[in-house]
């Protein structure tokens with residue numbers, strides 16, 4: 144009985160979401176009176192022993208280069224085999240695009256109950272009950288997992304990674320790895336931008352910006368804040384911004400610490416993608432815009448006047464000239 | 465090309481989310497039911513487009529649910545499915561649902577199995593991966609482009625901070641999202657035709673659910689929006705910095 148935490152990496156580096164699941168898995172193991180170990184498939188440039196700072200004592204590594212590319216079928220079998228070999232009964236993933244493509248496979252392979260989109264640590268006082276977001280963040284469901292093996296995929300940004308000073312032991316694991324059926328032919332990382340789902344701060348624009356040529360004010364604000372950029376659906380549909388920036392019920396769902404909405408009315412479908420943000424700020428010229436009901440801070444006014452002042456003010460605060 | 469499109473019934477996106485029976489059940493009062501948008505707008509339309517190019521293709525639809533799913537599946541037939549299966553069982557457990565669909569898929573043998581990116585009620589994004597595992601097929605999630613060249617599919621999928629292009633030989637399971645197709649509206653001819661298209665109700669295979677819903681909760685209400693005057697932008701920044709500690 145132990146907890147196994149799947150560590151995602153890309154381009155040779157461990158992802159921020161991995162720090163969160165390592166923290167989560169370690170806390171869960173402590174709660175269950177058992178141990179937690181990380182699992183890394185493939186190779187990275189980062190020092191794996193350093194991951195001990197999130198509380199794990201062991202990192203199992205299967206350093207097979209072919210695992211650096213994702214074929215969910217191959218990866219899921221490797222994870223399930225690793226879980227069996229190490230005696231893991233709870234397996235933790237991050238509910239990221241990568242996690243979504245493998246956690247479900249691992250669960251089905253091991254006949255393990257899955258809670259995908261977990262928002263908190265399980266309640267293990269009576270059974271095993273995990274809280275997850277449902278209805279696009281409008282509610283939570285407490286789900287009981289009744290199978291012997293359990294799989295949890297944790298929503299990114301639902302808990303902060305806690306760092307201490309530990310060092311983990313890296314232990315090589317040998318598994319039979321199948322040949323991939325999927326061939327990755329290109330990887331296009333949108334460079335120079337903060338990935339939306341990992342961004343701490345997101346600045347988002349709606350139809351109120353009037354046209355793609357006006358995005359400069361938004362981009363300037365995002366730049367001083369080191370923020371990711373997002374948009375409402377009509378903005379994506381009109382190709383004012385790339386479609387991967389579209390947030391909401393039918394777009395990307397995000398949960399940053401700070402979400403700044405500029406010229407977005409706050410339709411229920413838009414809120415469904417952003418309502419897990421910790422702090423929401425709305426700039427809209429219409430005092431009746433529904434977004435104000437969901438927001439934490441707001442200014443009623445013309446974004447073209449207000450946003451440059453926000454940028455200037457933050458620059459002052461950060462000492463940027 | 466034999467295609468299976470998985471269709472789920474979800475509350476309309478504007479539905480009021482409330483719970484009853486001591487917060488253990490979703491309150492369906494006044495709720496409008498729709499085809500899950502990812503299934504209707506993206507996976508089903510992409511399947512129809514494939515059939516429009518290759519008339520020999522067959523589109524099967526499947527839903528796991530009770531008789532209240534029939535209007536939804538009829539609408540999907542009106543958009544362009546050929547034949548539908550309703551597996552007569554109610555469950556919220558992803559494994560149970562996926563295993564039912566996998567049984568059908570194994571029996572009928574499909575070249576492509578499409579699901580939506582996620583069901584907008586329980587947001588698990590899990591059924592596609594599970595079907596793929598249970599049928600031992602490759603799975604590509606969150607696809608934004610899907611092209612076919614003979615029996616090879618080239619698929620663009622979302623990854624963190626970008627996209628990845630992959631190619632794979634059929635059969636394959638794919639979960640679909642925005643980009644892969646454009647939403648369509650059913651026309652009168654389709655609606656008429658749907659009435660006579662076969663909708664077969666099949667009884668579920670004996671499979672154990674691995675999870676169950678204990679209760680629901682609504683998030684605590686927000687304290688309300690703190691309004692700052694338009695001529696006092698520095699105050700907003702001060703609040704964000706000092707009070708909300710947001711940066």
Ligand SMILES: Cc1cc2nc3c(=O)[nH]c(=O)nc-3n(C[C@H](O)[C@H](O)[C@H](O)COP(=O)(O)OP(=O)(O)OC[C@H]3O[C@@H](n4cnc5c(N)ncnc54)[C@H](O)[C@@H]3O)c2cc1C
Pocket residue numbers: 348349350351352374375376377378389390391392393394405406407408409410411412413416426427428429432444445446447477501
């Ligand atoms: C099934 C379904 C799914 C959907 N999914 C999504 C989704 O995932 N994401 C999404 O965003 N939408 C989604 N929508 C659409 C949604 O209902 C809204 O239509 C959309 O969010 C509106 O976008 P908007 O706020 O940019 O535009 P609008 O509603 O047109 O709002 C523009 C706002 O800008 C303000 N404004 C104008 N000029 C200025 C100015 N100079 N300064 C300040 N403010 C100004 C206006 O007061 C207004 O409030 C969906 C709809 C449906 C039916």
Ligand SMILES: Nc1ncnc2c1ncn2[C@@H]1O[C@H](COP(=O)(O)O)[C@@H](O)[C@H]1O
Pocket residue numbers: 469470471472473500502503526527528529558561578579580581582583584586587588589590591592
């Ligand atoms: N009850 C169901 N019957 C048929 N297909 C379903 C059902 N539930 C979910 N799906 C399919 O699986 C996709 C992902 O759903 P989920 O994993 O529940 O988020 C949906 O977009 C549907 O295509």
